[in-house]
Amino acid sequence: MRYVAIGDSFTEGVGDEVGDGCRGWADLVASGLARALGETVEYANLAVRGRLLEPIVTTQLEAALALEPAPTLLTLNGGGNDSMRPGCDLERLAELTEHAVRRCAAAGVRMVLLSGADPSAGLPLGRVVHRRGAALTEAVAALAARHDVLFVDMFSDQEIRRSHYWSPDRLHLNADGHRRVAASVLAALGHAEAAHVVAPGPTPARSWRTEARYYREHVLPWLHRRLRGSSSGDDRAGKYPDWTPVPPDDRWITKPIDPDLATP
Template sequence: MRPLRFVALGDSLTEGVGDPAGDGRRGWAALLAGGLAEDAGRTVEFTNLAVSGAQTRDVLERQAPAGLRLRPDLASVVIGVNDTLRRTFDIHTVAARLDQVYAAFTGQGATLLTACLPDPGAMLGLPGALAGPLARRQRAVNAVVHALSERYGALHLHASQGAWLTDRALWSADRLHPCERGHRQFAVRFHALLTEAGLATGPPPSTEPEFPAPTRAATLRWLATAGTAWAVRRCTDLLPQLLRLAADEMRHRARGTSARLDLSASAAVSAALAALSVVEWPDPA
């Protein structure tokens, strides 16, 4: 029996940041792969192409071509947060890239897994004027992912809100990545979608952690090293623009015209979706 091929595309969430295993990372997709098949003689070939820091451009230009060559039965595409954290953010471009990626995998017959994601400003606990622009961007990305997931018949995980997302025990010290317990929740919820669709026949991943949670000392070391480096990169790239957006946010609040910002964002999403057309991908060798 041919192995079930599962390819995961995305950024640090899918790469497994927050879920260390040995000298590397595991993550929700690897946990999910273990529960996809229980039939005698059926194995799962899992390939994780996700890379920390990836944006939709990286998925389109690098990860998708590699994934298509593997001709997967199942492909997960969970991406978009890093796009919202860049000064180059443009919802039209994000929508066009995702449309091409979704079309390519479903065009090969793969089942597509997608997810909308929480607002990074709220997760980081930023002040309202700073969090507002990021929330608006993430809502725009989520709206695009919702629409395209329906268009291409994807199995979509609503991971942008819900009580489970507010449980701090599920998140790492950086407040943006799940810890092992959180990755397991993502895996279990995706598994439920696949089981309902008749595509997962193995048992769901356990919700209980396999490894002890990082110590407070380890968490502080991360914040002082990788966490600080991440903050410096974002400050260099996004902060000047974010401060301008925050000033605009405060002006609209003072005038009572904040609804105009939401209407403008909604109009941009509608225009981006209306402009899409299916792009034919060359069949990979």
């Protein structure tokens, strides 16, 4: 099993911070596959926070397919950053996703498409984000069915919309959110995995002080980056650009995979 993940912050694992890095659902899927198969899985993660869908399905996808030896499994999620920008072209996003599907099919690589979880309940202009996300999810589900590609729909997951699964920025999943996504992907791949659920509890109240701090610490920096035409992922590369061995044990629970273990 050689598994490569491509995408943006959702796939990079932002929000599931461990040590000096982030882990995330794709790392957990790699570890879950190793445990289920009882053998070491080779894993690469080329996802970079802030990336739009076009560079994901061109630059990242081509780098993934160029890995030696070739991957046997590839996951793709993207379009979330596009959908938060003015003039988002949903038809173009669907076309880019279909290009990636056709490219993987031609290369003989099994593909899994994912829709990101729906963050709209906690975001400014959440209705716009939800409407675009729902439309993109519907389009991706349709093309996945048309091409007989496995599709994991996290956008429609009602449980993960609870605030308990989200980071303080309300845009990225926390550790519990990433664990829930990982369990869903592993189950979809045919490996028995119980859905991760946070115990029910009251939603934390949002006072005006809480909201003021949220806008100061998260919304305004995001707006400044947009105005400057910059991204949180500028000058960043994928965290595991080469095949990295993931053993069939639980070391991932306490720390991310050591990149120094990457195979040559």
